[in-house]
Amino acid sequence: MRLQRNLFLFVLFISIHVHAQTDSSHLRISLLTCGTGTEPWETFGHTAIRITDSLAGTDNVYNYGTFNGYDDDFLIKFTRGKLLYYLSYYPYPHFLEEYRHSNRSVSEQLLNISGEDKIDIYNFLINNARDENKYYKYDFFFDNCATRIRDVFPKALGSAFQYPNVLPDGKLSYRNIINQYFYRVHWQRFGVNILLGSKIDKIMSNEEIMFLPDFLESGVGRAVYRGRPIAQPSTVELEGSPRLPAGMNGPLISTCIIALFTILGLVLPSLRGLGNAMIFFNLFLTGFIGCFIMVMWLATDHQACANNFNLLWALPTNLVVAFAPKRNRDKYALVAIGLIFISLFLHILKVQELPIVELSPLLLALLFVMGALYKRSKPIK
Numbered sequence: 001m002r003l004q005r006n007l008f009l010f011v012l013f014i015s016i017h018v019h020a021q022t023d024s025s026h027l028r029i030s031l032l033t034c035g036t037g038t039e040p041w042e043t044f045g046h047t048a049i050r051i052t053d054s055l056a057g058t059d060n061v062y063n064y065g066t067f068n069g070y071d072d073d074f075l076i077k078f079t080r081g082k083l084l085y086y087l088s089y090y091p092y093p094h095f096l097e098e099y100r101h102s103n104r105s106v107s108e109q110l111l112n113i114s115g116e117d118k119i120d121i122y123n124f125l126i127n128n129a130r131d132e133n134k135y136y137k138y139d140f141f142f143d144n145c146a147t148r149i150r151d152v153f154p155k156a157l158g159s160a161f162q163y164p165n166v167l168p169d170g171k172l173s174y175r176n177i178i179n180q181y182f183y184r185v186h187w188q189r190f191g192v193n194i195l196l197g198s199k200i201d202k203i204m205s206n207e208e209i210m211f212l213p214d215f216l217e218s219g220v221g222r223a224v225y226r227g228r229p230i231a232q233p234s235t236v237e238l239e240g241s242p243r244l245p246a247g248m249n250g251p252l253i254s255t256c257i258i259a260l261f262t263i264l265g266l267v268l269p270s271l272r273g274l275g276n277a278m279i280f281f282n283l284f285l286t287g288f289i290g291c292f293i294m295v296m297w298l299a300t301d302h303q304a305c306a307n308n309f310n311l312l313w314a315l316p317t318n319l320v321v322a323f324a325p326k327r328n329r330d331k332y333a334l335v336a337i338g339l340i341f342i343s344l345f346l347h348i349l350k351v352q353e354l355p356i357v358e359l360s361p362l363l364l365a366l367l368f369v370m371g372a373l374y375k376r377s378k379p380i381k
Contacts (some may be wrong), residue, residue, distance in 0.1 A: 025115035026055035027122055031149070031231065032095075033217040035105030035240045036181065040188060042104065044181050047146045047213035050092055050108065051122055061095040062125045063088050065145035067138070081301035085138040085145070087129045096237065105240025109220055109231040117157055117225075124156040141174055141200060141211055141304055150210045150219070157225060164222040166215050167206050174200035174304075175353055177212065183246050190251040190358050194289065195296055197308030198352035251358040258282070259361035266372050275372065280322050282369045286362075287319025309352045312343035313363060321373075330377035333370040340366060 034046040049062045066088040077083040099106050111118070127133060138144060154161050175193065178200075182189030210216040223230045262282060265275030294316055296305040315336060321329060340363055347354045 025118045025122075026053055027115065027118040028052040028054070029111045029113070029118050029121055031109045031111070031217065031220050032061065032237075033107050033109070033213050033234070034099055037102050037104045038244070039102075040185070042102065043185065043188070044178070045213040047149055047216055048095065049121075049125065049149060049152065050095075051125070052092075059092045060089045061092050062129070063090070063095070063145070064136075064148040079300065081137075081139070081303075081305075083138060084135045086134040086136070087125070087148070088134075089125075089129055099238055099240075103241045104238070105236065106238040107217070107234040107236050109217065109234050111231055112228070113157075113225060113230060121152065121156045124152060137301065139303055144211055146213050146216045147211050150207070150216050153220070153223070153225075153230070161225045161230065162223060163206065163210070163219045164224070165206050166218045166222070167204070167209055171203045172209065173203055173350075173353070174208075177204070177209065181212075184244055186247070186249045186251050186358075190355050193353075193355040194310050194314070194359075195293060195308070196304045197297065197306050197310075199306055200304050201350060201352050249358070251355075252361075255358055255361040255365075259365040262365035262368055266368050278365070279369050279372060282362075282365055283318040283322035286314045286366060287316055287322060290314035290316035291319060307352075309343060309346050310354070312339040312346075313366060315339070327377055329373045333374035333377065336370045337367060337374075340370075 028051070030050045032048045032050050034048075036042055036045050046065055048065070050059070051062065052059045064087050065085060067083055067085045096106060111121075113121075136143060136148070150163075154163075175196070178192070179189060182192065210219050217234065220231050221234065258278075258281075261274060262278040265271045265273075265278045268275075290311055293305075293308050293311055293314060296302060297308050317332075318336075321332060343354065344363070346352050347356060
């Protein structure tokens, strides 16, 4: 009996001693994943790290998604891709209240690591939050609040930390995955697909897909550190609103109306006035879109706006042709028709995918317009 008692005390002593060695930090660290919302900047969710220090009595959230919206040049910097984001930290109740107010979900994954490892992560974030380190030039796909946190764990914990494969079955590009999040906001999806170039048609790696908070949550949930799972299952802190229905596809309706009016105006002699108006409208619209694409490509730091082959159908020169004399435009029309078919060919090859459902009526209207320009530019025999 005495031997059993002594054995029990010895095991208890060893357990307490090991626990003290592995978790003497008084720290609790978890990953927070926030659901999507109704505002444009809430479309893809958010992620942050929560650190509770029971000894210091603090409970803070470390958030890489902070920026100064009161900057005098905020809109210019945001448009040009020069807006600096930074790592901030503030009390968890304030963070939770923000998401409660916007009716967005928040889930938490508690990390199962030793006290020494928690200190390493904590020190890494403290160093990142210093004034000389906290700022970075935000890039939605390649350097955002999720990619920054994705990189925290392997940098702080070393090569013993390993992410699992979280890529869904099949090959996915950046464009494929963001279109799934844009299922409800058709105009945003349509505009983003026109303004972003072929760089986002690249097939993502397992690491790259974790630029989205949902996939980072899945990655951390199944990651291993020193051969053991690093995180406990997610717990729901806030429920959030249910998934909203898709609603009416405004861009498709609009481009169908443009195509209908264009074809009727150019085919029916009695509607020649409408046809002339639609020639001007299509040239002006696509020329303006082409100029905007050029600005976003050449005059901003948005990496994803580069190499945009939408310029093949949205020719900036269409803006000039819209106001130019009606004659001697036959060669221009033939070149424009050829470029439209090349853009469709690149779509088929997945060099750069078009928002083909909504764009097809507009491309059809453009083909009729260029055909009319060619026909009217030929001399009458």
